[in-house]
Amino acid sequence: MNENPITRRELLNRVSTAGLAAAAWRIATPSADAASTTAQAAQQGPLARLSEHLAVFRGPVNVGIVLDDGRALLVDCGDGRVAQHLPQLGVRSVEQIVFTHHHRDQACGAPGFVESGARLVAPAAERDHFAKVDTYWNDPARRWHLYNLHPHHLILTESVQVDAAVSDGQSLSWGPASIQVLATPGHTDGSVSYLVEVDGQRVIFCGDAIWDEGRLWELSSLQKGITTTDYHGFLGAREQLAKSLLRIKDQRPDRMVPSHGHIMDKPTQAIDALCRRLETCYDKYVAISALRHYFPKMFADYAGRPGHMPIRPGKPVPACLRHFGTSWVLISEDRSAVVMDCGSPDVIKKLKELLAKGEIRRIEGLWVTHYHDDHVDAIPAFQQAFDCPCITDRSVAQVISNPLAWRLPCISPSKVRVDRVTRDGETWNWHEFRLTAYHFPGQTLYHGGLLAESGDLRMLFVGDSFTPAGIDDYCAQNRIWLGAGVGFDRCLELIEKIRPTHLFNCHVDQAWDFTAEQCRFMRANLAEREKLYKELFPWDHPNHGMDESWVRCHPYEQNVKAGETASLRVVVTNHSSAPRTAMCRAVLPRAMGWTSTDWAQAEIAAKAEGSIELLFKIPADVRPGRYVVAVDLRYHMWDCPQIAEAILVV
Ligand SMILES: [Zn+2]
Numbered sequence: 013m014n015e016n017p018i019t020r021r022e023l024l025n026r027v028s029t030a031g032l033a034a035a036a037w038r039i040a041t042p043s044a045d046a047a048s049t050t051a052q053a054a055q056q057g058p059l060a061r062l063s064e065h066l067a068v069f070r071g072p073v074n075v076g077i078v079l080d081d082g083r084a085l086l087v088d089c090g091d092g093r094v095a096q097h098l099p100q101l102g103v104r105s106v107e108q109i110v111f112t113h114h115h116r117d118q119a120c121g122a123p124g125f126v127e128s129g130a131r132l133v134a135p136a137a138e139r140d141h142f143a144k145v146d147t148y149w150n151d152p153a154r155r156w157h158l159y160n161l162h163p164h165h166l167i168l169t170e171s172v173q174v175d176a177a178v179s180d181g182q183s184l185s186w187g188p189a190s191i192q193v194l195a196t197p198g199h200t201d202g203s204v205s206y207l208v209e210v211d212g213q214r215v216i217f218c219g220d221a222i223w224d225e226g227r228l229w230e231l232s233s234l235q236k237g238i239t240t241t242d243y244h245g246f247l248g249a250r251e252q253l254a255k256s257l258l259r260i261k262d263q264r265p266d267r268m269v270p271s272h273g274h275i276m277d278k279p280t281q282a283i284d285a286l287c288r289r290l291e292t293c294y295d296k297y298v299a300i301s302a303l304r305h306y307f308p309k310m311f312a313d314y315a316g317r318p319g320h321m322p323i324r325p326g327k328p329v330p331a332c333l334r335h336f337g338t339s340w341v342l343i344s345e346d347r348s349a350v351v352m353d354c355g356s357p358d359v360i361k362k363l364k365e366l367l368a369k370g371e372i373r374r375i376e377g378l379w380v381t382h383y384h385d386d387h388v389d390a391i392p393a394f395q396q397a398f399d400c401p402c403i404t405d406r407s408v409a410q411v412i413s414n415p416l417a418w419r420l421p422c423i424s425p426s427k428v429r430v431d432r433v434t435r436d437g438e439t440w441n442w443h444e445f446r447l448t449a450y451h452f453p454g455q456t457l458y459h460g461g462l463l464a465e466s467g468d469l470r471m472l473f474v475g476d477s478f479t480p481a482g483i484d485d486y487c488a489q490n491r492i493w494l495g496a497g498v499g500f501d502r503c504l505e506l507i508e509k510i511r512p513t514h515l516f517n518c519h520v521d522q523a524w525d526f527t528a529e530q531c532r533f534m535r536a537n538l539a540e541r542e543k544l545y546k547e548l549f550p551w552d553h554p555n556h557g558m559d560e561s562w563v564r565c566h567p568y569e570q571n572v573k574a575g576e577t578a579s580l581r582v583v584v585t586n587h588s589s590a591p592r593t594a595m596c597r598a599v600l601p602r603a604m605g606w607t608s609t610d611w612a613q614a615e616i617a618a619k620a621e622g623s624i625e626l627l628f629k630i631p632a633d634v635r636p637g638r639y640v641v642a643v644d645l646r647y648h649m650w651d652c653p654q655i656a657e658a659i660l661v662v
């Protein structure tokens with residue numbers, strides 16, 4: 013771990029009191045602004061003039077600027093720093109801002125413009141994601157048991173007033189420009205694009221539908237359920253996105269301006285390349301997807317395709333095991349039991365029945381495979397019913413012993429007492445079995461594996477990570493990393509080494525095994541994917557585009573008292589093969605003065621996690637309530653306003 017070189021005291025001294033005051037957002041004379049040094053901006057200057065009445069501010073997001081005699085209409089506003097560059101274009105007032113979608117990095121600068129008199133125009137389907145964000149932040153369904161991820165957490169921390177909403181087919185005329193609204197869902201459910209016709213050219217502002225030719229800014233926004241919850245929908249929005257891109261193409265724009273990314277002069281070529289690449293990525297995903305076991309209908313079109321791994325037949329379960337709910341129970345010759353996971357009170361009932369019938373004599377341990385709610389919800393009740401140690405991998409223990417500190421898919425609010433934390437490869441004897449615990453970052457990064465050996469049996473309990481159809485990577489938000497020695501490659505390497513006679517998934521009644529050939533096949537697929545996804549994103553390692561928690565706040569949620577100093581760690585995972593510098597600051601809510609802390613920075617080693625501590629004072633007069641603190645990040649060449657958030661409960 014890289015620790016922040018700045019001491020707590022220094023940080024406290026550096027807490028800024030100005031920062032985000034509204035005045036800072038008013039249009040000022042241009043100044044040398046260190047903030048606008050994104051890679052492109054540094055090369056080409058932050059303003060790109062497309063024609064007499066149209067310019068683009070190339071900051072952290074591209075902001076469209078339609079000009080008319082000293083006044084301007086903006087397409088998105090980013091974090092608002094565009095204001096400092098408007099005087100160069102002769103702009104004295106921003107009259108209107110039209111938004112492509114609600115994401116925080118598009119819109120967090122809006123309040124400053126509103127104070128200077130700008131009207132805000134939002135896509136009708138996303139109006140509430142601007143104007144009523146409290147409903148999102150206060151809804152327990154957006155915090156716990158997360159299976160639906162739309163809208164996702166990049167929502168404004170505080171509401172802004174929306175003056176008008178637009179929907180598909182609507183036309184606006186403003187100054188010399190005519191602007192047509194096109195519904196282009198995909199990146200978000202309600203995303204729109206604006207076709208601006210001015211000075212004899214057609215320029216389309218398409219939000220985050222594309223980054224550059226054949227590329228996307230990130231992939232987690234495409235996680236979407238069509239026939240199931242979003243949880244099972246890896247790349248689920250790709251068809252919706254492709255349809256939207258084809259609509260954009262049909263408009264025959266001369267240029268395409270994405271929110272994140274490069275201005276494209278060959279929209280057709282750029283779009284075709286992205287659609288092709290997304291299909292290839294999806295095909296590679298389906299080829300070894302565990303989901304084919306659970307939802308064969310979902311993949312009917314792909315059955316028997318060349319390059320797709322055949323589903324392995326099951327095999328009988330050895331007599332020393334019982335399976336109910338998501339729990340496997342390992343029973344020794346003297347009828348002692350180890351239980352794996354406890355997702356529902358039914359498991360406790362079944363265990364009591366086994367005890368009553370004498371099938372088991374006593375329960376000697378609880379092993380937890382991973383943190384998901386369907387595996388841990390009833391553990392507190394289990395711990396009241398049975399007196400035995402709870403054992404799990406370190407990665408799992410850190411989540412289940414303090415769930416308030418995490419925001420992850422399927423997270424349970426149940427707080428678990430962990431009695432023993434295992435190291436990767438730790439071995440012990442239990443009756444006639446030799447047990448070995450592993451860190452097993454498959455279905456999620458926070459996952460363990462348990463090997464039970466006795467005689468000829470080598471039984472590996474893989475939690476939810478594999479089914480006979482392959483790997484369980486259908487929820488991008490679970491933090492599934494690509495690369496040699498991490499994620500599923502690490503799990504498969506272990507399986508190749510152990511050569512288990514039986515594999516067990518918590519949701520599958522049967523046992524199965526993988527052949528050596530299948531293990532090689534899956535590892536080769538993952539290696540190809542690493543290359544393929546690298547092409548899809550602008551990042552130097554694809555995990556930055558896949559793993560939305562590469563920047564996260566720890567704790568995610570905490571209780572604080574008015575008047576005290578709060579501490580927040582920003583945890584950054586550097587997936588690159590070179591060290592990187594990360595700088596961040598906290599953006600405090602209006603009730604806490606609407607200020608930001610000073611920047612703090614850390615050097616993060618290659619392929620490692622580092623953290624930066626931010627300290628700030630909670631005002632003594634703040635009202636009790638639930639507040640959202642956002643975090644601005646500058647990382648290597650990337651400038652990412654409000655990329656993560658944390659919840660403070662006063
Ligand atoms: Zn976005």
Ligand SMILES: [Zn+2]
Nearest residue numbers: 382384455476
């Ligand atoms: Zn799971």
